[in-house]
Structures are given as structure tokens and as C-alpha cells.
Amino acid sequence: MKFRPLHDRVVVKPLDQEEKTAGGIIIPDTAKEKPVQGEVIAAGPGGRDDSGKVTPLDVKAGDKVLYGKWSGTEVKIDNVDYLIMRESDLLGVMA
Template sequence: MTLKPLGDRVLVKPAPKEEKTASGLYISSGAQEKPQRGEVIAVGAGKVNDKGERIALDVQVGDQVYYGKFGGSDIKIDGENYLLMRADDIYAVITE
């Protein structure tokens, strides 16, 4: 199945949850925090401003991003978990 976000929405594949601490201790599944980092899988065409002009999004497919802890809606596609969120919920693009 393919999913094409509408407007200023973005489909993100969250990074896996951290299972170990920096010192090597395992974290129980109940204590693992929801990841705030992921990869952009699909983007919408962008918002339409008051003049009817389309405003392009700041993110592109393949970008690694940081997003808000409570941003987006959890969805499942072909057995995999994704987040569908507004572009405004994305705080930064990670570059290395």
C-alpha cells in the first residue's frame, strides 16, 4: 500500500526505541520513551496561503528529522508503524 499525505502533512518512520542506556543497562519495555527522531517517507504538496499559492515544505523524502514528543497520529501500514504529522510538528532536519 502507498500513502500520499495531503497538504502540509508528512509521513515519518520513527527510529527504533532505545533498548539500552549509554552505560549498557537494558531498559524495560514499559520505561522506554517514544522516539522523537525518524525518517521522512512521504510529504504532501504543502499549505495554500491566503492568495491561493502553494507553500512548499521544508522537509523532503529521506530527511532524518526530530519531531515533537506528542506530535502526529500513529498509523500502521503493511504491519509497520508510522507517524502522520503536520510539518509544523517537525522541529529540525538532522544533517551529518
């Protein structure tokens, strides 16, 4: 990917939801909810504090994260859908 996020922004690739429920019911595309899990593909260098010093991000490429349903901006890079959001929009890192 030829894209580098700036400041405290991260590029997240949403992870696909399961096609079936635990009971074996197949979920059609129209009934699926927006994903809330994703993988960080790229992260910016960090935000700046009041004195101008760069504070590094807590996430890095490869981290699996949770984010809000309506967080971020949807973009398509090389025919792949990504979300670009601020680190503060992330809810947490999955262990």
C-alpha cells in the first residue's frame, strides 16, 4: 500500500463478520451489521502536545482493534476498503 497516515491517524482494514450464527443460520448481506473489529495496516508518527512534542501512538501495524460502528472515514485504496480514523476513535486493542 502506498499510503502513509499523518499525525495521530491510523489505517484500519475491517475484519469480515461470520457468515453463520453459532446455531448455523446463514446471515444474508443485507442483515449484516457494520464490522467493529479490524486490523491496523498503518499508523502515523503520533500527535503533538501543547508544547509541540510528538507523542507516539499506542497502536502499531498488525494490531487487532475494536472501534465504534460509525467511526472513521471509508476509503478505497488499490480496490481494497479501509477506514482512516484518529487513534482516539479506537476503543481498544484485542489481546
